[in-house]
Amino acid sequence: MTLEEAQKQVDQWVKTYGVRYFSELTNMAVLTEEVGELARVMARKYGDQSFKEGEKDNLDEEIADVLWVLLCIANQTGVNLTTALQKSMDKKTKRDNQRHINNPKLKEHGRE
Numbered sequence: 001m002t003l004e005e006a007q008k009q010v011d012q013w014v015k016t017y018g019v020r021y022f023s024e025l026t027n028m029a030v031l032t033e034e035v036g037e038l039a040r041v042m043a044r045k046y047g048d049q050s051f052k053e054g055e056k057d058n059l060d061e062e063i064a065d066v067l068w069v070l071l072c073i074a075n076q077t078g079v080n081l082t083t084a085l086q087k088s089m090d091k092k093t094k095r096d097n098q099r100h101i102n103n104p105k106l107k108e109h110g111r112e
Contacts, residue, residue: 038062
């Protein structure tokens with residue numbers, strides 16, 4: 001699925017089942033909440049915390065929830081994520097094409 005297809009599918013879902021998009025501000029709050037849920041799972045899985053009884057290791061679900069809300073925000077604000085991501089990649093490549101390669105802190109840990 002491309003980003004464009006994902007944006008279209010989310011838009012169709014919202015129009016079919018969701019009645020309408022939440023306001024941009026509400027979706028920003030929902031995004032913040034979803035990022036917090038993702039952070040909680042990552043802290044348990046990769047950090048020093050452990051899962052509490054009844055908590056799930058549902059990293060994939062939490063990442064998908066963050067993406068869903070980002071797709072909603074992009075749709076309702078008229079952002080084409082394919083174009084925006086390509087612009088971001090181009091900017092980062094131009095700005096950072098030697099920065100990370102020459103960073104001794106990254107070389108200490110090897111290339112992954």
